[in-house]
Amino acid sequence: MSAVAPRPKIVKRAVHGVLMLDKPLGLTSNDALQKAKRLFRAEKAGHTGTLDPLATGLLPLTFGAATKFSQVSLEADKGYRATLRLGITTTTGDGEGEILERRDEIARSIDLSAIQSACVPFRGLISQLPPMYSALKHQGRALYELAREGVTVERQPRQVTIHALDIVDWQADELLLILDVRCSKGTYIRTLAEDIGSQLGCGAHLAGLRRTSSGPVRVEQAVTLEQLEALDEPARLALLKAPDSLLGEWPEVELSNDEAGRFLSGMRRRVALADMPQVRVYGQTPHAFLGSGHVAGGELIADRLLSPTEIASMLVQAA
Structure with a gap:
């Protein structure tokens, strides 16, 4: 009796972004997440609130750096x-x-x-x-x-x-x-x-x-697992929305390169802005997403930060 050949090991990779999935009937949210995670060969993934197996429709999935902002979609109407x-x-x-x-x-x-x-x-x-x-x-x-x-x-x-x-x-x-x-x-x-x-x-x-x-996103923007399976890897990656898309309705703050580095280290930065409970923060050159924060008393205060490795990986993925 011949031995069964082992399955080739899936080599995982850093993938960052948000996939708008149209979950099918009968699958749990975690089942759908794991199928999509395998298709992307992603190291890290999560979903933004469960749908019952008997429910279908929009299920935003987050990959890599985007998992840090899943709560935004979870809290949305x-x-x-x-x-x-x-x-x-x-x-x-x-x-x-x-x-x-x-x-x-x-x-x-x-x-x-x-x-x-x-x-x-x-x-x-x-x-x-x-x-x-x-x-x-x-x-x-x-x-x-x-x-x-x-x-x-x-x-x-x-x-x-x-x-x-x-x-x-x-x-x-x-x-x-x-x-x-x-x-x-x-x-x-x-x-x-x-x-x-x-x-x-x-x-x-x-x-x-x-x-x-879910928030501003509609199911018409979503793809099914069958559609995802039919694509090659570059086409799948092209479907991913940037991690900051979950924060798209928040005001944007742009920092100079020096200020961006200090912000990423967790330091508060002085800004000439009114108080705002939620902002998305970017570096200037290149225009890279750094994370989320809020403005209070003339200071920009970090809430959720990306790591330098995540930022570099996102810039490569977007290139």
Whole structure:
């Protein structure tokens, strides 16, 4: 019996940037991240907030120096297209759970006007009770792990903001309600679906979910894993947005070469600027991204800095 030839070892490399991925149905966010990381042969990678396996859509992935700024995308407002199945509640709040109750007859009596009225209380600042089937931790364990064991723990309501809640379609024959939601971070769309169903008196669960935006980035700018696999390495690298793209809406501060060196060493720099809570900082020659900071009392103070090695590697990658 012939020995199986070992797989060739993947030689990893420094890769810096942000990939806008369109996550497929069925994959966890980490599964998608690991597939993309292998395709780029990247040394370091992360994602900017998880999507459930049953959800699809925009999942920004960060590589190398960009991982230092993942929190910016994590904190950003999100957009979703949610499909609600009215008339059925489930144990998990989505289509994977067991049916708790069916009220199809009540759901069939609902018209668009009733749906519009039911959505009104869920716009603006609202309170949500995190679902048991969520990644929220309790004593070091995810709530969904406890839920699968039949354990329910007390959760505290959270304040979230629904910036927009728009009705896209009401498919009365299928009892499917499609909504566009723009919300603050930490919003549970399955809880929103259940709460709207309760407001309507028929119950509901989340039958489908697609993330359409994260901050200023939209899913139309994203690529699928299949598209990524079909490209050669130079074409893949060309898809990466620069690490500072996550900070694109922040004011820019440019420093002379001497001042840039001092800033990178963590020293505060005097600047003739008004106070600003968030700025992106660049060197002058070349125009290289140095990191993030804030301005207070006439001083530029570093928050997240790139290393000289990362800066040099990014300049080579961009060349």
